[in-house]
Amino acid sequence: MSLVVVGSMAFDAIETPFGKTDKILGGAATYISLASSYFVEPVKAISVVGNDFEQRDIAMLEDHGVDMEGVQVKKDEKSFFWSGRYHNDMNSRDTLVTELNVLGTFDPIVPDSYQDCSYLMLGNLSPDVQRLVVERLKNRPKLVVMDTMNFWMDVALDSLHDTLKLIDVLVINDEEARQLSGEYSLKKAAQKIMAMGPKYLVIKKGEHGALLFHQHEVFSAPGLPLEEVFDPTGAGDTFAGGFIGYLALTDDISFNNMKRAIIFGSALASFCVEKFGPEKLINLPQEEVDARIQQFVALSHFDLGVEA
Amino acid sequence: MSLVVVGSMAFDAIETPFGKTDKILGGAATYISLASSYFVEPVKAISVVGNDFEQRDIAMLEDHGVDMEGVQVKKDEKSFFWSGRYHNDMNSRDTLVTELNVLGTFDPIVPDSYQDCSYLMLGNLSPDVQRLVVERLKNRPKLVVMDTMNFWMDVALDSLHDTLKLIDVLVINDEEARQLSGEYSLKKAAQKIMAMGPKYLVIKKGEHGALLFHQHEVFSAPGLPLEEVFDPTGAGDTFAGGFIGYLALTDDISFNNMKRAIIFGSALASFCVEKFGPEKLINLPQEEVDARIQQFVALSHFDLGVEA
Numbered sequence A, B: 001m002s003l004v005v006v007g008s009m010a011f012d013a014i015e016t017p018f019g020k021t022d023k024i025l026g027g028a029a030t031y032i033s034l035a036s037s038y039f040v041e042p043v044k045a046i047s048v049v050g051n052d053f054e055q056r057d058i059a060m061l062e063d064h065g066v067d068m069e070g071v072q073v074k075k076d077e078k079s080f081f082w083s084g085r086y087h088n089d090m091n092s093r094d095t096l097v098t099e100l101n102v103l104g105t106f107d108p109i110v111p112d113s114y115q116d117c118s119y120l121m122l123g124n125l126s127p128d129v130q131r132l133v134v135e136r137l138k139n140r141p142k143l144v145v146m147d148t149m150n151f152w153m154d155v156a157l158d159s160l161h162d163t164l165k166l167i168d169v170l171v172i173n174d175e176e177a178r179q180l181s182g183e184y185s186l187k188k189a190a191q192k193i194m195a196m197g198p199k200y201l202v203i204k205k206g207e208h209g210a211l212l213f214h215q216h217e218v219f220s221a222p223g224l225p226l227e228e229v230f231d232p233t234g235a236g237d238t239f240a241g242g243f244i245g246y247l248a249l250t251d252d253i254s255f256n257n258m259k260r261a262i263i264f265g266s267a268l269a270s271f272c273v274e275k276f277g278p279e280k281l282i283n284l285p286q287e288e289v290d291a292r293i294q295q296f297v298a299l300s301h302f303d304l305g306v307e308a
Helices: A028-036 A055-063 A101-105 A127-136 A150-155 A157-164 A174-181 A186-194 A235-250 A255-272 A286-300 B028-036 B055-063 B101-105 B127-136 B150-155 B157-164 B174-181 B186-194 B235-250 B255-272 B286-300
Strands: A003-006 A010-016 A024-026 A043-050 A066-074 A081-086 A093-099 A119-122 A143-147 A169-173 A200-204 A210-214 A217-221 B003-006 B010-016 B024-026 B043-050 B066-074 B081-086 B093-099 B119-122 B143-147 B169-173 B200-204 B210-214 B217-221
Touching (some): A003 A028, A003 A127, A010 A093, A028 A055, A028 A235, A028 A255, A043 A101, A055 A066, A119 A235, A127 A157, A143 A235, A150 A174, A169 A174, A174 A200, A186 A210, A200 A235, A210 A255, A217 B286, A235 A255, A255 A286, A286 B217, B003 B127, B003 B235, B024 B028, B028 B043, B028 B055, B028 B235, B028 B255, B043 B101, B055 B066, B119 B127, B127 B157, B143 B235, B150 B157, B169 B174, B186 B210, B200 B235, B210 B255
Parallel strands (some): A003 A043, A003 A119, A119 A143, A143 A169, A169 A200, B003 B119, B010 B081, B169 B200
Antiparallel strands (some): A010 A024, A200 A210, B010 B024, B210 B217
């Protein structure tokens, strides 16, 4: 089923204990689109870039089946730029530079060819812009999934609440769930957040996996223990892209299928962190994805046997 | 199969954001014995207490099938006492008082009737004392499981390494695994720790569940999202008690059965935190345990379906 992805396409400069990069391809919509391209084609992107965005990156995305019709190119401006440095534990980072550039005035355009969209992924952006995209679709998609971050809770909480009323699935991390709900217990946080609008809540916990909440059901997906996390940038977006890509492929939004979607999202995210930026997602053989999925099965499967 | 449990039987005074207790029953061997008593009887305890240990606590333990023959009562001394205050997130705590008392000169006695022991649980104690118990058993048990803590890594690392060479399964938390191995990645930490002696490593991650490592296999057990953690004291010991109790009941030390044992340990630990001290473990109907196990199945089960 048709999938539309909204978010930044940008440059990142990343420092980790393993090295540093110059400006490399980044942005939520980049990671989401690449991840979901392993499941559906085309992935219809809505974004905005500047005159510095590389033609080879556009070509690479198009090679992955990403439809760039909804990506505006601002000839006199620069692309969004973020630079950050990860601490030794890779769980925390300092932002060194944030240049909004084209993102500061982003007015999303929804091309006519995107209007048949059944699945909509709102990548992390201003909740005003996320809401505009929902409003500019003539028909409400079958499923709207949204990412956000603590920054928007700090500076645009009312707008965030307005957008939460329009969506089906919210995907945030544990710290953000605690901030948004004011509850430390993730079970209580989930109930409060689902009362704000979303029918489903996915809480990402980094190396500890992810939780999916819906009404009074809960599913816990494991985190795959890795030898090394090389660069966590984009892992959350990759997770979201795998999640919605799998749902769009299977066109099944049952709770059981959402569990599978979370495993697929987790598997793709586990690849993302193995190299700098989106590099690992650019050439990922299907056999490697399949093998990683089987690792998740082995990691979490148990049966109670005859004794229980 | 016969199970011997070694560890402290003691008093705790606990402060949490929900309230505080006077001196209540505590100690690693108390929690381990109570938890494993849901699976095997008798549980043969080795410990030491002072003249202040309550007769009603001894009677309660005996009611649960705990054999107290190996528990020395020092008529002129006091029991081990610990007091601590948990922070709001319940993941960290300050120790307010530690009085070693009888534990400072603990010379463990292994009664003749304990010599048939097939399963041995070394609760958190000085690694010297843990090793003495192994040496005082005439036949090596089928499985030796050991808990320890960062304190012993700080003050008795050489002795800890000597004891690690004698055991089969080490059960520690993620912070302790990182300290013992010097590795941040838990996958790397596990390989280094298993090279120190234990063939299996269980890493407890609190609300995030637990990992079981063996050779190149790994299993991830989920943490059950709880509305409220009332008092985390003894949860790790309860986990260990459920783990070894289930193994002793089933007398099956295959990797698949260890997975089940971890789920049973996790289920019992999830009860332990619902009330102060060991209170919840003292009267826990089997139906509640069975229902909680089914919650763990629902929490972690997924199938890949026909599409994958």
